[in-house]
Amino acid sequence: MESYLKILEAAKKAAIKAGDYLLSGVSEEKKIDFKGQVDLVTAFDRKSEEMIYQELSRAFPEHSFLAEEAIRKDNKSEYRWVVDPLDGTTNFAHGLPIFCVSIALTFRQEVVVGVIYDPNRREIFTAIKGEGAFLNDRPIKVSKTAELDKSLLATGFPYDVRTSPDNNLNHFASFAVKAQALRRCGSAALDLSYVACGRFDGFWEMKLKPWDLAAGSLLVKEAGGQTTDFYGRDFELSSPDIVASNGLIHQSMLEIISLNIIK
Numbered sequence: 137m138e139s140y141l142k143i144l145e146a147a148k149k150a151a152i153k154a155g156d157y158l159l160s161g162v163s164e165e166k167k168i169d170f171k172g173q174v175d176l177v178t179a180f181d182r183k184s185e186e187m188i189y190q191e192l193s194r195a196f197p198e199h200s201f202l203a204e205e206a207i208r209k210d211n212k213s214e215y216r217w218v219v220d221p222l223d224g225t226t227n228f229a230h231g232l233p234i235f236c237v238s239i240a241l242t243f244r245q246e247v248v249v250g251v252i253y254d255p256n257r258r259e260i261f262t263a264i265k266g267e268g269a270f271l272n273d274r275p276i277k278v279s280k281t282a283e284l285d286k287s288l289l290a291t292g293f294p295y296d297v298r299t300s301p302d303n304n305l306n307h308f309a310s311f312a313v314k315a316q317a318l319r320r321c322g323s324a325a326l327d328l329s330y331v332a333c334g335r336f337d338g339f340w341e342m343k344l345k346p347w348d349l350a351a352g353s354l355l356v357k358e359a360g361g362q363t364t365d366f367y368g369r370d371f372e373l374s375s376p377d378i379v380a381s382n383g384l385i386h387q388s389m390l391e392i393i394s395l396n397i398i399k
Contacts, residue, residue, distance in 0.1 A: 140249055140264045143196070147239045147251040148260060150191035154184040155237045155255035158222060162231060162256075178229055181205050184221035188239065192217055199241075204347045216242045218373070220347040224323035238325040240350035245373060250351030252329050261329040261355055269332050269358035278361040278382035279334035284392075287337035287385050290319045290327040294343035304342055306396040311340075314392055328352025331380050332359035338381035338389050342366070346373040356380045366393050 161180050185203045193201065193209070200216035201209040217239065222228060224235030233256040241249040252261040261276075263269040269276050281287050289311055297303040312318055319336070321327055324344055330336040332355035353363050353371055362383040363371035368390050371378055379389050 140267075143241055144249050144251065144262060144264055146192065146195045147241065147249060148253075148262065150188045151237045151239050151251045151253035151260065152255075153191060154187045154221060155253040157187060158184055158228065158235065158237070159255040162228060162233065178222075178225060180228065181222040181225055184237065185219065188219050188221055188237070192239075202347065204345065214244050218242055218247075218346050218350040220325060223325040223348065224321075227322045232322070234321050234323055234326065236323055236326050236329075238347065238351045240347075240354065242350065242373070247350050247354040247373070250354035252325050252351050252355065254326060254329075259329075261332065261351075263332075263351075263354045263358040265354065265358070267358070269355045271329075271333050276333040276359050278331060278356070278359050279337045280384070281337040281382060282384040284314055284385050284388040285316060287315050288317050288319065288335075289315045289389075290321060290330065290336045290339045292320060292322065292324055292327070292341045292344075294341075296343070302342070307340065307393055310392050310396055311389075314388075324348045325352045328356055328380055331361055331382070332356045334382070338379070338385055340366075340377070340379045340389060340393060342377040344378065349373065349378055353378065353380065362386045364390070366390070366397060 182205050185205050189207050198213055200211045200213045203219040220238040223238050228235045236252050236254045239251045240247050248265040250263045261271050293304050327339045331339050356363050363380045365375040366377045
């Protein structure tokens with residue numbers, strides 16, 4: 137759709153502007169605030185969010201806006217931007233170059249445009265509903281790995297890992313002896329991007345927010361993958377958890393997860 141192509145270009149511009157700003161500050165000393173025991177936020181998160189908001193609200197003043205840190209704008213529009221201005225804040229705060237900017241547009245609660253920009257690798261992942269997924273404008277597809285024991289999986293842990301028994305450690309232990317290997321990179325948006333381009337075969341995580349998952353979930357679907365909740369129901373932004381895969385190992389992943397769900 138021509139209109140979505142224009143929207144995608146605007147989102148890419150905003151993501152690159154914010155991501156390059158983050159990259160310029162990765163080695164600087166940072167003032168860190170805590171939203172929880174292990175949930176960090178920096179001035180860079182907030183500035184990145186403001187930059188994205190200014191870019192997108194100038195181009196699309198009628199759209200609503202939902203971002204992680206502070207900015208909320210409800211224009212009663214069927215279109216809403218869902219933004220994570222810095223996914224991987226803990227990595228960023230420690231100078232670890234694994235973080236990104238995630239921007240998605242929803243229409244009637246369904247993601248129709250997604251952009252994830254990794255400034256460290258100069259990689260920009262993009263998708264429009266029904267139009268496929270791309271990495272730096274080249275088409276991408278999920279992997280063809282069909283067996284769980286040959287799969288490279290990714291996950292993360294919730295911010296209440298110290299206090300809640302429902303903390304993903306049980307799932308992690310089960311997958312550790314079933315998959316070829318596990319990775320914990322610290323950015324759900326990049327994990328989903330890597331499933332979309334075949335670097336990871338599958339990803340699961342719990343207690344995430346819409347801004348963590350919106351763009352990445354569209355990328356996986358448009359790259360030919362599958363996204364559900366832990367019970368195998370179609371993934372929605374309101375879902376409390378996600379399983380994303382190449383589709384071939386999806387049922388095997390759900391079976392492992394089902395053994396450890398805390399009821």
